[in-house]
Amino acid sequence: MSTDTLNKEILRGGQFIVKETDCEDVFTPEDFSEEQQMMRESVKEFNDREIVAHRNRFESKDYGYTEECMRKAGELGFLSVSVPEEYGGLNMGFVSTMLVCEFISSGSGSFSTAFGAHTGIGTMPITLYGSEEQKKKYVPQLASGEWFGAYCLTEPGAGSDANSGKTTATLSEDGTHYKINGQKMWISNAGFCKLFIVFARIEDDKNITGFIVENDPENGITLGEEEHKLGIRASSTRQVFFNDTKVPVENMLSERGNGFKIAMNALNVGRIKLAAACLDSQRRVIDTAINYANERRQFKTPIINFGAIKSKIAEMATNCYAGVSASYRAAKNIEDRIEARIANGNTHQEAELKGVEEYAVECSILKVAVSEDIQNCSDEGIQIFGGMGFSEETPMESAWRDARIARIYEGTNEINRMLAVGMLVKKAMKGHVDLLNPAKAVADELMGVPSFGSMDFSELFSEEKDLIARLKKVFLMVAGSAAQKFGADLESHQQLLTAASDILIEIYMAESTILRTEKNVKRFGAASQTTQIAMAKLYLFNAVELINSKGREAIISFAEGDEQKMMLMGLKRFTKYTNYPNVVALRTQIAEKVAADNGYTFD
Structure with a gap:
């Protein structure tokens, strides 16, 4: 290190x-x-x-x-x-x-x-x-x-509520093995795996337990037929049935009742890696769309020259750039935390477990943001291809179908939205993140007289970074007020949590994009980063628009009267530009760059 x-x-x-x-x-x-x-x-x-x-x-x-x-x-x-x-x-x-x-x-x-x-x-x-x-x-x-390997967690009655599984593990009379009985579904790799990680409940334990189970048909393991799916068609996905399947006691994974913790920590890693898995897919969709738009002629001109197509291409490229920026920012934070723990005497197991768990909030953010970006990217790719995009002859059709599952597995995006805010609040309660004092400072600021003095935004990204700081105040204002109003009952207000989560997600993605670009401007020079600067500004503009909408939705869902007016005024103040960017010009600049390069060339 x-x-x-x-x-x-x-x-x-x-x-x-x-x-x-x-x-x-x-x-x-x-x-x-x-x-x-x-x-x-x-x-x-x-x-x-x-x-x-x-x-x-x-x-x-x-x-x-x-x-x-x-x-x-x-x-x-x-x-x-x-x-x-x-x-x-x-x-x-x-x-x-x-x-x-x-x-x-x-x-x-x-x-x-x-x-x-x-x-x-x-x-x-x-x-x-x-x-x-x-x-x-x-x-x-x-x-x-x-x-x-394969992973047997989901059951017909246990999906997002993973700890409610009915599969049982019963200790034999001689104490040498467990007998597992139950049904698992949507098991990837089931058709050719040699080993299952299986989760089952021992007696009336509160939490499930993990087991390492070798795939032996003669040991009470049978497989259902291959599932016929919308996408990922050649991914082997089957149901797995266990009928008195014998598992040696030494194949219990970790401790009894620790299965739910294993499952959740495995999902944390899976979420950020799912984001990574979507990134180059976006590049390939963008490249394919640009190639087609450069070659396809309508009204005697390549369709890439039309403003509507430029807008789509620019947004696709910008979202990809943001996803890459945020994913590797978080990945290096995790790596640094793991290395620091190892340097301080933790084992590899302890260090990696705690290192990833530390950034569970960011893992959920990235899972949601990037999985939705690849879906939108492939959808726009079909649109750019027009009727051809709907045909199996082009790669856009399969890209769209394959992308759809990313919003479902590793925890649905709805679950991950609520988890992102919920885990952040829990970190605050443990003293790992001080949300209370910053939220109180924002509340005090709302009660005070706003400053109307002009600021110097002459340096690159000075206004954008000031705006990011104010967007964080929006989240603290909404989340702080909601937590104060609902307390422990906040978890039941899912639409409010979803809106707050969208604010949190956009802040992390926009900030990551600006920080990456600023770093590269400093070391490579602004002349080499003109399109990246445009993408950072465009992403932030879109983020501000979304945060405005979600902030307003959240505020009017729980605040009334003078409190509501004050918070809405704060939202307006915190999301206000001094100098609005010309988003049409930004999109045009980005689209013309990728058109000239005939592909995405920013990584």
């Missing part, structure tokens, strides 16, 4: 909402090491050769080819990037695991799902919660691709 990492202050998870971040302290793709750049190129080459070139095989539900590609990925070491060396892995940092996940996932949603299920929720629970004996026995085979 570098001395710089040890010495710099690493913001705790969620602290971005109450603290200012210096641009030098954010990590960007422009900071990739030479080793990471080489890994990126290796993964991209594999993706182009084995995945993208065989899109039709995935679309025709060739499950065998998905398994074949997974084995090839294992042979190249891509399944073992985050696994410690002593268990057959490459032991690369969290940023590198994000990078591999990003670039290996964009060729097919089917392969992306298989890869994510195996490396994340299939392998990771053992590396982070397994005993030494369990890790030595199972992880090397999973890391090499000799075995594949």
Whole structure:
């Protein structure tokens, strides 16, 4: 670990909402090491050769080819990037695991799902919660691709409420094994996995327990037929039935009743990696749309020259740029926290568990933001293609279908919206993030006389950064007042929480985009970053518009009379520009750059 990492202050998870971040302290793709750049190129080459070139095989539900590609990925070491060396892995940092996940996932949603299920929720629970004996026995085979893993949590009556599962684990009379009985559904990789992570309830325990279960049909394990899905068609998805399946007592994962905690922490990692998996997919959709728009002629001109198309292309590119900026900012924060914990004597297991858990708020933010961006991006891609976009002959149709699942798995976006605010409030209650004093300061400011003095916004991003600081006040105003009014009952006001969460999400994404661009302007010069500056300004403008809408919706849902008037006046003050950007000019500038480059070229 570098001395710089040890010495710099690493913001705790969620602290971005109450603290200012210096641009030098954010990590960007422009900071990739030479080793990471080489890994990126290796993964991209594999993706182009084995995945993208065989899109039709995935679309025709060739499950065998998905398994074949997974084995090839294992042979190249891509399944073992985050696994410690002593268990057959490459032991690369969290940023590198994000990078591999990003670039290996964009060729097919089917392969992306298989890869994510195996490396994340299939392998990771053992590396982070397994005993030494369990890790030595199972992880090397999973890391090499000799075995594949799957994760059995969801049941017909237990989806978002994961701890309500009915699958049981009963200890045998001689105390040597458990008998598992129950039904699991939507199990990715079920058709070719060798190992299941299974969650079941022992007796009347409050919480479920995790088990490592080898897939043996002669041990009471049967599979349902392959599910026929809207997208990710070659991802093996089956129901799994357990009928007196014997599991040795030594295959209990972690401690009895610890399964819910394992499941939730696995989802935290899965959420940020799902965001990564959507990033290069956006680039490929954007590139395909730009290529088509440059070539397709209507009314004797390429359609890229029409303002309506330019607007779509610019928004697609801007959202992708924001997603990349925010994802690697959070990934490096997690990596730094893990390294700091290891330096302070934590084991790899403890450090990674606590490191990721620390940034659970950011993981939920990214899951929501980027999964919705790839859906919107692919939808606009179809629109740019027109009637051709609706045809299976073009890649837009499958891109749209594959993108749709991203808003559902790893916790639905509705759940993650509420989790983001809920976890932030819990961190405040534990003293990890001081929300109370900043919220009180905002309340006092609302009661005071506003300052109408002019400010100097001559420096790059000076107004934008001032605006970000004021947008944080919007969140503190809304969340603080709502928490004070509803107290412990706040969780039941889901529409209010959703609005507050959208404000929180847009602040993190906009700030990350500005900080990345500011950092690169300082080291590369403004002349090389003119389009990135335009994207940062455009994203912030869109964020302000959304925050205005969601802030107003939230305020009028719980405040009345003079309190409501005061808060609405505060909202107007906190979201006001001194110099509004010309958004049409910004979109035109961005679109003309990507049109000239014939693709997205900002990473």
